[in-house]
Amino acid sequence: MPTSYHIVVCGSIVPDPLQTLEPVTTPTGPALKNELLLPAVLDPWAGHALFEAAHLAKQHPGSKVWLVSIGPKAKLQQVMMTVAQKVPFELIAIDGPAGGFTESAEIAAALAEAIQGLPGLDKSRLLVFGGWESATRGAGTTLQMVGERLGIVDQFQGVDQLTVRPDGSFQVLERIEGGRHQVSSCGALPALCGWATGNLPEPPNNPQVGMLNMRTVMPALQRAKPTKISNEGVTFPSVSLPKQRRETKIVKDMPPDDIAREIVEWIGKE
Amino acid sequence: MEKNPDTDPRETLKTLPGDDVRQIMWRYQDRYDLQMLIQSSRSVARGIVARLVAEGARNSHDWTAEKNALLPAFDAAGITTCFMDPQQGGFIEGPKNLALSLVAMELAWVDAGASTCSLAGNLALSPIHERGTPEQRDYYMSRCVPPQNGEQRKIWRGAFSLTEPLPYVGVETGLLSGKVSIAEWGVGQEPILQVEKRARFITNMGFANFTTAAVESADPRIKGSCIIILEETDPGVFDRGVPTRKMVHQLSSTNDPVFSLKVPASRIIGGYTVKDGVIHPKFNHSEIIEAVFRRTRVGVGLMTAAKLLSAVEPIIRYHRNRFRGAASVNPGTPRYDQGLQQKEDCLQRLVDIWATGEAAASLGLAAARLFDELDPVEKIKDQKFAEQGIAPGMAQMKAFRGISKQALEFISLAAQPAAERDQARYEALKTDAVVQYLILDSQANVLCPATKLWNTGHGANVMRDAVSLMGGYGITEDCPGFLGHKWMDAQLEATYEGPEAVQRRQLSVTMTNEVFLAVFRSWIRELRLIGTERPGIGADTLATAMELWSWTLEYLQKNTDAHGAKLYHGNRQGVSFPLADALCWLVASRSQILDVLELAAKGPANTVVAEGLDGLVNFFSDLCAVQAASAAGESARICAESVYGYSALPAGPGGKGPGDQTDASGAVTAALEPFVRLRIKLDASLAGSRLAKDRAAEALTKVMIPEALDYPV
Ligand SMILES: Cc1cc2nc3c(=O)[nH]c(=O)nc-3n(C[C@H](O)[C@H](O)[C@H](O)COP(=O)(O)OP(=O)(O)OC[C@H]3O[C@@H](n4cnc5c(N)ncnc54)[C@H](O)[C@@H]3O)c2cc1C
Numbered sequence: 001m002p003t004s005y006h007i008v009v010c011g012s013i014v015p016d017p018l019q020t021l022e023p024v025t026t027p028t029g030p031a032l033k034n035e036l037l038l039p040a041v042l043d044p045w046a047g048h049a050l051f052e053a054a055h056l057a058k059q060h061p062g063s064k065v066w067l068v069s070i071g072p073k074a075k076l077q078q079v080m081m082t083v084a085q086k087v088p089f090e091l092i093a094i095d096g097p098a099g100g101f102t103e104s105a106e107i108a109a110a111l112a113e114a115i116q117g118l119p120g121l122d123k124s125r126l127l128v129f130g131g132w133e134s135a136t137r138g139a140g141t142t143l144q145m146v147g148e149r150l151g152i153v154d155q156f157q158g159v160d161q162l163t164v165r166p167d168g169s170f171q172v173l174e175r176i177e178g179g180r181h182q183v184s185s186c187g188a189l190p191a192l193c194g195w196a197t198g199n200l201p202e203p204p205n206n207p208q209v210g211m212l213n214m215r216t217v218m219p220a221l222q223r224a225k226p227t228k229i230s231n232e233g234v235t236f237p238s239v240s241l242p243k244q245r246r247e248t249k250i251v252k253d254m255p256p257d258d259i260a261r262e263i264v265e266w267i268g269k270e
Numbered sequence: 271m272e273k274n275p276d277t278d279p280r281e282t283l284k285t286l287p288g289d290d291v292r293q294i295m296w297r298y299q300d301r302y303d304l305q306m307l308i309q310s311s312r313s314v315a316r317g318i319v320a321r322l323v324a325e326g327a328r329n330s331h332d333w334t335a336e337k338n339a340l341l342p343a344f345d346a347a348g349i350t351t352c353f354m355d356p357q358q359g360g361f362i363e364g365p366k367n368l369a370l371s372l373v374a375m376e377l378a379w380v381d382a383g384a385s386t387c388s389l390a391g392n393l394a395l396s397p398i399h400e401r402g403t404p405e406q407r408d409y410y411m412s413r414c415v416p417p418q419n420g421e422q423r424k425i426w427r428g429a430f431s432l433t434e435p436l437p438y439v440g441v442e443t444g445l446l447s448g449k450v451s452i453a454e455w456g457v458g459q460e461p462i463l464q465v466e467k468r469a470r471f472i473t474n475m476g477f478a479n480f481t482t483a484a485v486e487s488a489d490p491r492i493k494g495s496c497i498i499i500l501e502e503t504d505p506g507v508f509d510r511g512v513p514t515r516k517m518v519h520q521l522s523s524t525n526d527p528v529f530s531l532k533v534p535a536s537r538i539i540g541g542y543t544v545k546d547g548v549i550h551p552k553f554n555h556s557e558i559i560e561a562v563f564r565r566t567r568v569g570v571g572l573m574t575a576a577k578l579l580s581a582v583e584p585i586i587r588y589h590r591n592r593f594r595g596a597a598s599v600n601p602g603t604p605r606y607d608q609g610l611q612q613k614e615d616c617l618q619r620l621v622d623i624w625a626t627g628e629a630a631a632s633l634g635l636a637a638a639r640l641f642d643e644l645d646p647v648e649k650i651k652d653q654k655f656a657e658q659g660i661a662p663g664m665a666q667m668k669a670f671r672g673i674s675k676q677a678l679e680f681i682s683l684a685a686q687p688a689a690e691r692d693q694a695r696y697e698a699l700k701t702d703a704v705v706q707y708l709i710l711d712s713q714a715n716v717l718c719p720a721t722k723l724w725n726t727g728h729g730a731n732v733m734r735d736a737v738s739l740m741g742g743y744g745i746t747e748d749c750p751g752f753l754g755h756k757w758m759d760a761q762l763e764a765t766y767e768g769p770e771a772v773q774r775r776q777l778s779v780t781m782t783n784e785v786f787l788a789v790f791r792s793w794i795r796e797l798r799l800i801g802t803e804r805p806g807i808g809a810d811t812l813a814t815a816m817e818l819w820s821w822t823l824e825y826l827q828k829n830t831d832a833h834g835a836k837l838y839h840g841n842r843q844g845v846s847f848p849l850a851d852a853l854c855w856l857v858a859s860r861s862q863i864l865d866v867l868e869l870a871a872k873g874p875a876n877t878v879v880a881e882g883l884d885g886l887v888n889f890f891s892d893l894c895a896v897q898a899a900s901a902a903g904e905s906a907r908i909c910a911e912s913v914y915g916y917s918a919l920p921a922g923p924g925g926k927g928p929g930d931q932t933d934a935s936g937a938v939t940a941a942l943e944p945f946v947r948l949r950i951k952l953d954a955s956l957a958g959s960r961l962a963k964d965r966a967a968e969a970l971t972k973v974m975i976p977e978a979l980d981y982p983v
Contacts, residue, residue, distance in 0.1 A: 018976040034974055036881045037285040074878040078290055081305040082313075205310030207303065207348035208361050214302050252324075 001168025002125040002189065004062030007053040008118065009089070010111050010130035010146060011046020012071040012098040013079045015039070017135070023239040029231065030101050030239040040075050042083045045131020049195040051203060052162065053129050054087030060164070065089040068114050070107060071098035073224050084217050085210035086203040091217045092118065093224035100136035101236065102229045108145030110227045115150060123190050132157045132194030140194070147192040154191040156184065160198055281885035282969040286583060286976075290879050291886065294872045295865040296372075296635045303362050304369055310347040311376035318343045319377065319384040319521065320981035323752055328383070328520035331513040333476030337521055341477070344388050345416035345425065349373055353392045353399075358408065359415030367641035371569045371634060378573035379580045380981055381752065382759045383521030385573050386766075390473035390522060393566055393767075394428025397482045397497045400561040401540040401553050410480070410499070429478035431469040431500075431527065432559065439484070441772055443559060450498060451489035452549075453532050461535040461549060465498055468528050471766070475510050476523030478502075482539065483529065484555040496551035497558045499537040506531035518755075518762040557662065564718050565641055567767050571721035572634035574729035574763050577756040578627030581736040582620065584751035586975050588740055589616050608971060617967035619735055625862075625897040625966075626732045628890070630725040632861035633854075637717035644710045650703040670708060674785050677708040681788040685795060708785055715780035717857060723773035724854035730760035750983045771847075778846035781853055782823065782838075790820065793860060800863065806962065807866065807891045808898025811955040812859050815902035818948045819852055822909040825945070831916035845912060852905035859894070859901040866890040889969050892962040899959035906952055913945055 015021060015038045022033040032038075042050070050067060057063035066089060069076055073095040080091065092114055096102075115121070115128065128147060133140040140157065147155045158175035165171060173181040175196050289308070293299040318339060322328075327336050344350045352369050354360030362369050370392065377385035391414065398410050413426040431448075433439050438447040448467035455461040467483045475481070479502050486495040502508045507530040514524040535542060540552040592609035593599045599606045610616045655662075660669050680699040683691045699705050737744035737757045745754045764770055780786060794816045801810035826838040826845055837845050866887065873883040938946055 016976070016980075018978055018980055020974050020977055022974075034284045034882065036878055037288070038974075039288045072877060074290065074876050078288075078878070081289075081302065082309040085306050085310055204346050205306070205313050205348075206346065207306040207310050207352075210306040210310075211303060211361050214306075218302065 001187070002122075003168065004060045004125065005056065005127050005189075006064055006066075006118075006122050006125045007057060007127045007129055008066045008068060008115050008121075009046065009050045009053050010068050010115075010128065010143065011043050011050060012069045012134075013040040013075055014043045014098070014135040016041050017044075021241060023241060025239075029234075030236050032099070035099065036072065036075070040079050042079055043131055043135050045133060045135060045195060045197075047083075047131075047202065048198040048200070049129040049131055049193070050083070050089065051087060051200045052195060052198045053127075054089065054203075055200055056127075056162070056164075057088075066092055066118060068092045068094070068111055070094040070096045070110055070227065070229075072096075073221055076224075077218075077221050080213075080217050080221070081210070082205065084213035085205040085207055088209060088213060091213075091220040093220045094227050095224040096227040096229050098136070100134075100138075101231070101239075102137075103231050103234050104137065104139060104142040105145055106229045106231070108142050108149060110229070111142070111146045112149035115146070126152075126190035128152060128190065128192040130192075130194055132159070132196055143192065143194040150190070150192075152190045152192045154186050154188070155194070156186075156192070157194040158196045159193045160196050162193060280965070281888055282965070283885055283889035283973045284882045285974045287886065290876060291869065291873075294876065294879060295869045296631070297639060297868065298368065298372070299872070299876075301368075304372055307348055307352055307362075307369060308372050308376055311349055311373045312379075314340075314343050314347045314349065315377045315380040315384065316981035320380045322384075322521060323381050323755065324982040326747065328381075328755065331515050331520065333513065333523040337523070338477065340384055340387055340521065341427070349377075349388050350391065350425075351415055353395065354411050354415055358411040359418065365642040365645040367565055367568065367638040367645070368635065371572050371638040374569035375572045375576035375631070378576040381521050382573040382577065382756070382763060383519030385569075386473060386519050386762075387522040389566065389569055390429065391427050393430040393562070394474065394478065394480070394482050396562040396566060397430070397539050397558045398499070400565075401497075401558045403541045406499070406536075406539065406541075424479075426479045427474060427477055429472050429474040429481045429527075430562075431467060431472050431475075431481045431483040431529075432555075433470050433472070435468055435470045435526065441769060443484075443556065446484060446486040446495060446555070448483060448485035449488035450485040450492060450496065451487070452491050455491075462532055463492075463498070463535055463537075465500060465529060465531050465533060467500075468526070470526045471514055471516075471524055472527055473522050473524050473766075475525035475527045476513065478510075481527070481529070484559070486555075491547060492549045492551070494551060495555040496542075496553065497539045497555050498533065499539065500529050500531050500533060504531040504533050516762070518759045553662075563767055564714070567722040567773075568634055568637045568641065568718055570763050570767050571723075571725035571729075572631065572638070574726045574733070574760045575627055575630035575634055577760065578623055578630060578729055578732060578736065580751055581733070581753055581756070582624050582627070583975055584749075584753065584979060585620055585623075585736060585739050586611075586970060586973070587979070588743065588750070589620075590975075611971045614967065616739060617970050618963055619739060620970055621893065621896055621963055621966045622900070623732055623736050623739075625893040625900070626729065628865075628893055629858040629862040629897045629901075630721075630729055632865040633717065633858040634721040634725055636861040636864070637714065637721045640710060640714050640717055644707070644714055647703050647707045647710060651707040654704060673704055673708055676702070676705045677712075677785045678788050680705055681709065681785070681792055685792050709789065712780070712783050712786040713789055715783070716777060716786055716853070719773035719776045719780070719850075720854040720857050722768065723770050723777070723850070724858055726760055726764035727770050728854075730757065730764055733757040733760045748983060750979050752983075771843075774843070774847040774850045777850035777853065778840070778843075781850060782827070787820070787823075790816065794820075797860065797863070800867065804867070804891065806895055806958060807863055808859065808895035808959065808962075809863055811895075811902045811952065811959065812856065812863065812898045814948060814952045814955050815898075815905050816856050816860075818909050818945070818952060819849070819856060819905055821945055821948060822913055823849060826912055832918040837912075837916060845916075848908045849912060852908040855901035855904050859898045862897055863894045866894055889966060892966040892969075895959050895962035896966060899956050902952055902956070906949060909945075910949065913942065 015035060019038045024031055024033045053065045057065050076093055094110060094114055130143040156172045156174050159172055160175055161173040163171045170186040172184045172186060176182050298304045322336060351360050352362055352373060353366060356363060374385045374389055377388060395410060395414060398406050416425050417423050434447050438445050451464050453462045453464040465485055467485055481500050482497050483500055484497050507528060509528040511526040511528055516524055538551045539558060542549050542551045589610035593605050604612055655666060660666055676699055683696040734757050737753050740749055740753055743749050794813050797809040797813035801813060829837055831837055870887045873879045
C-alpha cells in the first residue's frame with residue numbers, strides 16, 4: 001500500500017441554509033427563487049469530505065488534495081474566499097449549474113471526466129472523496145456513479161471515519177441504522193468514500209492559508225471550462241420543500257437536559 | 271424584447287445585497303486578500319464575538335478570561351496580522367487602510383467593542399509605523415505578529431496612551447502633564463530617561479505589554495515633547511490601573527494606568543539628535559498624533575456605518591413577524607404576512623436608516639481608499655523634500671504654497687476635454703508626485719474628519735431611530751442584532767480618537783483650502799453630468815446643494831455680522847462648525863452616488879450580480895435620491911441660517927441697522943440674490959425624491975431575507 005495519497009474531493013456549492021428557500025417554476029424547469037442571488041456555502045457534506053481529505057494528507061506527507069467543483073463560476077469564486085482559507089488544496093473548477101434540479105448522472109459524468117484528466121494522477125494512490133449526498137438533492141446517487149465511471153469498485157457510503165492501519169490498509173466506518181457503524185477493511189486503492197459528517201470540526205479561517213491556495217484557485221477559476229448539463233429527459237412532476245417546521249424560540253440559560261426533554265416532546269407531537 | 275416603462279413594472283430589490291455586490295461597490299473585487307480577510311473576520315464576529323455578547327459578557331467592566339479569548343481568535347483569523355507588512359510577518363502588500371477599515375466594519379457589524387479591541391493594538395503601533403525608525407518598526411511590528419508554526423514566543427500587544435486625567439490632555443492635546451527627563455547620561459553612552467505618565471481611558475491597557483505614551487520634556491536637556499515606547503518589564507512602575515466603568519464597548523479593555531519608568535532614549539519614536547548637549551526628538555507628539563489619527567479615524571467612522579447597515583435585516587424581520595402567532599391573526603391575512611410593514615412610517619424610517627448607512631459606508635470607504643492612494647505618494651513626497659532639505663513643519667508648508675498653484679492648474683486642466691487642453695502640461699503635472707500629493711491630501715483632510723464626524727455623530731442619532739423601530743425590544747439585551755448596544759456604542763465612536771469638536775475644528779480649516787475647493791467645484795461639474803445621464807439618482811439636487819454651500823462659505827468669509835464682526839473666523843465656531851457639518855452631509859451623499867454608479871457599470875460583468883442588477887441599481891438609486899434630498903435639506907438649512915441669521919432683524923420704524931439684508935419692501939438685497947436663486951433651484955430639484963422613498967419603502971416589503979439572523983441573540 002502507498003504511504004501518500006492522491007485525494008480527489010468532489011463537491012460544490014449550495015445556498016446558505018439560513019436563507020429562505022422557495023421553489024419556483026421557470027421556463028427551463030424548477031428552481032429556487034433568486035437562487036443565484038442568495039449567498040452560497042460549500043455543500044456541508046462535501047465540506048466534511050474536504051476537511052477529512054486535508055487531515056489525511058497532512059498526516060501522510062507527499063499526499064495531494066484536489067477539489068473538483070461544478071458550479072456557476074462567479075459563485076464558486078465567492079465561496080472559495082472562505083473555503084480556500086481552511087485547508088490546502090488545488091481547485092479544478094468546471095463552470096456549470098449546481099443545485100438540486102440538475103441530473104446527477106450528467107454531473108457524475110462531468111466529474112469523472114475531470115478526474116480522469118487530472119495531470120499526474122496516480123490511480124494506485126487514488127482516494128475519491130465527496131459527500132454521501134448533497135444538501136441540495138439529498139439523493140445519494142452522484143458519487144456512486146463517479147466511482148463506477150472511474151472503475152472504482154471499493155466504495156463506501158455514509159463514512160464517518162477512515163483510519164490508516166500500520167500495514168497501510170484502511171479501516172472504514174460507514175453509518176447504518178440506529179447510530180451504529182459497519183466496519184470494513186480495504187486493502188487496495190483506488191477507493192471511494194462518500195462522507196457523512198466525519199469527526200473533524202470545521203477548520204477556522206486563516207487568510208494566510210487562503211493566500212497560498214489562491215495562487216492556484218484563481219487561475220483554475222479563470223480556466224474553468226463550461227459544461228452543459230442538459231437535463232434531457234428529466235421531468236419534475238412536482239416540487240416542494242421538505243415538510244419541516246421551523247419553530248424558533250429564544251431562551252437563555254436552559255439546562256441541556258431540559259432542552260433534550262423539550263425536543264423529545266416536540267417530536268412526539270408530530 | 272424592449273422594456274416598456276409605462277407598462278412593465280420597475281425592477282426592484284430581490285435579496286439583501288451580498289458580498290459580490292459590495293465588492294464591486296466598495297472596489298475590492300480584484301483583492302482576494304481583502305475578500306478572505308472579510309470572511310475570516312466575519313466568522314470571528316458572528317462566532318465568538320456574538321456569543322460573548324449574547325452571554326452577557328458586556329455586563330462587566332473587567333477584562334475577563336472570556337473576553338481575553340477574543341485575542342487568540344483575532345490572531346488565528348489574521349485580524350492581528352493584517353496591519354503588518356509581509357517582511358514583518360503580515361500577508362497584505364502595500365497600504366492597509368482599506369483592509370483595516372473592512373475588518374473594523376465586519377467586527378462592528380456585531381459588536382464595535384470587539385472592533386475597537388482589535389484596532390487599538392494597531393493604534394498603539396501606528397506611531398511606530400508612521401514615524402518610528404526602521405529598527406523600531408521592525409522590532410515592535412514583528413513582536414506583535416502572532417507566533418507562526420512552531421515558534422516559541424509570546425505575542426506582544428500594545429496600547430496608545432495620550433489622554434490624561436483631568437485637567438490635562440483631552441480634546442486639547444497640547445496640555446500635557448506626562449513628563450520625560452534625563453535619569454542618567456554617561457559620557458559616550460545612550461541617555462536613560464525617566465518617564466512619568468498618568469493616562470486615562472486607555473484601550474487595551476488591561477493586557478498590553480507595551481504602550482506608546484505622549485510626554486513633554488521636564489528637563490532643559492530634552493527639547494519639546496515626544497511619544498515614547500514603554501515596556502512592561504522596564505524598571506519602575508507599570509501599573510495598569512483600574513478598569514474604566516464605561517457603559518459602552520465592553521468587549522474592549524479600558525484602564526487608567528500609571529507609569530513611572532526608566533527607559534533608554536532609543537525608545538523615543540522616530541529617534542533623536544543631540545545638539546549642544548540637548549536631545550532633540552525628531553518628531554514632537556503633535557506631529558505623530560496627526561499622522562496616526564488621520565488614518566485610524568476612518569475605521570472608527572466605519573464602525574457606526576456597519577451598525578446602521580446591520581440593523582436593516584433584524585428590523586425587517588421584526589416588522590414582518592410582529593403579529594404572527596396571535597390567535598386572531600390568521601396566515602394569509604395582510605396582518606400575518608406583512609405585520610408592521612403594512613405601516614408606511616415603519617418602512618420609510620427604515621429607508622432613511624438604510625440610506626444613511628449606505629452613505630456612511632461609501633464615505634468612509636472612499637476615505638480609506640484615498641489613504642491607500644495617498645500613502646505611497648506621500649512617501650515619494652517625503653523623499654523629494656528630504657533631498658531638497660525641506661524639513662517637515664513650517665518649511666514644508668511654505669514649499670506647498672508655491673506648489674498649490676500647480677495643483678490648481680492641474681485640476682483645471684483635468685476638467686477640460688483631452689483634445690482641447692495642453693496635454694503635455696497635464697501629463698507633466700500628473701506625474702509630479704508632490705502636486706498629486708497636494709491634491710489627494712486636500713481631499714483626505716476633509717474626507718477623514720467628515721467620516722469620523724458625520725458617520726458617528728449623525729449615525730448615533732439614526733441608530734436611535736433604528737432602536738425605536740424595534741419598540742421595547744430595541745432597548746433590551748435580547749434585541750436581535752444588539753441594536754440597543756450599538757446605539758450606545760455609537761456615542762463612544764463619536765468621542766474617542768477625537769470627539770466631534772476636534773473633527774469640526776479640523777474641517778473648518780481644511781475645507782477652506784483652495785485646492786480642496788477647486789476639487790469640490792470639479793465634483794459639482796461631475797455631478798451635473800451624472801444628473802443628465804441618471805436623472806433619478808439625486809445628483810442634480812446634490813450639485814445644487816454643493817453650489818449653495820460654496821456660495822455660503824465665500825459669503826461668510828467675506829462678510830460681517832450685524833455688529834460688523836467677521837463671520838468666518840477660527841474662534842467663531844458658531845459659523846464654521848455648522849458649515850463643516852453641512853459639508854459632511856454633501857460628501858457622504860456624493861460617495862454614495864459614485865458607489866452605485868460603479869455597481870451599475872461593473873455589475874453586468876459578474877454573472878451573479880448581473881442576475882438582479884437592474885432591480886438592485888434601481889433600489890440603490892432611490893436610496894441615493896432619498897439621501898441626497900436629506901443632505902440638501904440639511905445643508906441648505908444650515909446655509910440659510912448662517913447667511914440670514916447674522917443680519918439684523920428686518921428694518922422696523924427706526925430704519926435699517928448694519929447688516930440688514932432686506933430692503934424697505936422686505937425683499938433681499940442684490941448681494942443675496944444668487945443665494946435666493948440657488949435655494950429656489952434646490953427646492954425644485956427635490957422633484958421625485960419622495961416618490962423614490964415610496965418605491966424604496968415598497969421594496970422593503972418584498973425583499974427576501976434569511977429565515978434567521980446568522981449570529982446568536
Ligand atoms: C472607552 C474609551 C476608550 C478610550 N481609549 C483611548 C486610548 O486608547 N488612548 C487614549 O489616549 N485615549 C483614549 N480615550 C480618550 C478619548 O480619546 C478622549 O476621551 C477624547 O479625546 C476626549 O477627551 P476628554 O474626554 O478629555 O474631553 P474634553 O477635552 O473635556 O472635551 C469635552 C467636550 O468639550 C467640548 N470641547 C472641548 N474642547 C473643545 C474645543 N477646542 N472646541 C470646541 N469644543 C470643545 C467638546 O464638546 C468635547 O466633546 C478613550 C476614551 C474612552 C471613553
